[in-house]
Amino acid sequence: MSAAQAPGLAGYSDEVREEVARVREVVARLHAELPRWELVVWTAGNVSQRLTTADLFVIKPSGVTYDELTPESMVVCTLDGELVDGTRSPSSDTAAHAYVYRHMPQVGGVVHTHSTYATAWAARGEAVPCVLTMMADEFGGDVPVGPFALIGDDSIGQGIVETLSGSRSPAVLMRNHGPFTIGADAKAAVKAAVMVEEVARTVHISRQLGEPTRIPQEQIDSLYDRYQNVYGR
Numbered sequence: 001m002s003a004a005q006a007p008g009l010a011g012y013s014d015e016v017r018e019e020v021a022r023v024r025e026v027v028a029r030l031h032a033e034l035p036r037w038e039l040v041v042w043t044a045g046n047v048s049q050r051l052t053t054a055d056l057f058v059i060k061p062s063g064v065t066y067d068e069l070t071p072e073s074m075v076v077c078t079l080d081g082e083l084v085d086g087t088r089s090p091s092s093d094t095a096a097h098a099y100v101y102r103h104m105p106q107v108g109g110v111v112h113t114h115s116t117y118a119t120a121w122a123a124r125g126e127a128v129p130c131v132l133t134m135m136a137d138e139f140g141g142d143v144p145v146g147p148f149a150l151i152g153d154d155s156i157g158q159g160i161v162e163t164l165s166g167s168r169s170p171a172v173l174m175r176n177h178g179p180f181t182i183g184a185d186a187k188a189a190v191k192a193a194v195m196v197e198e199v200a201r202t203v204h205i206s207r208q209l210g211e212p213t214r215i216p217q218e219q220i221d222s223l224y225d226r227y228q229n230v231y232g233r
């Protein structure tokens with residue numbers, strides 16, 4: 001469906017349309033975090049957030065550079081990935097974001113980047129081992145690898161859900177592709193995208209001079225519990 005054929009938001013309540021406007025602001029602003037934290041080149045990354053008042057989500061328009069993104073340019077889609085409102089086609093990864101929302105109801109935000117170090121681990125198909133307290137805090141263990149999958153249908157989304165449903169990690173390294181992250185909202189998913197690149201870089205550097213030591217699982221669990229339930233409260 002082209003943007004011109006999109007049905008628009010006229011059939012939705014004022015409450016839904018008001019939330020769409022708010023989420024467009026949030027998602028547009030969070031896209032600026034991707035180049036800020038050096039997680040993307042050109043247009044190679046996207047952020048989305050699910051609505052709470054309707055089965056819809058807001059995502060980046062495909063192929064638009066971050067300096068051109070505005071709240072009004074953000075695209076609204078159904079949880080089946082169908083275009084509802086927007087002036088451009090939605091992100092190439094819309095099907096993956098939509099699949100995650102349909103199968104992980106607790107997820108409110110999804111991010112995809114090709115950040116360098118996390119993508120290098122994805123190219124090797126190697127999980128980032130939990131050798132840092134920051135990893136235990138944020139990921140509750142290793143950062144897992146998901147299967148290779150072609151873009152454009154449910155394959156990537158299926159790989160993300162299969163991998164993360166059994167993990168505490170909010171990040172998955174899709175083999176030969178790059179990281180996808182999830183969170184309660186888009187800001188949490190962007191944080192996970194920043195943190196997975198940071199730990200991928202640190203562990204890569206550490207391994208240049210030897211094999212870092214994995215933290216024992218009992219300590220990982222303790223660190224994760226503290227960070228998730230005490231830190232910042």
Ligand SMILES: O=C(CO)[C@@H](O)[C@H](O)COP(=O)(O)O
Pocket residue numbers: 043044045046060061062063064090091092093112151
């Ligand atoms: O991985 C891919 C393409 O292989 C995508 O993530 C693009 O890199 C970003 O696409 P848009 O969000 O601009 O459509």
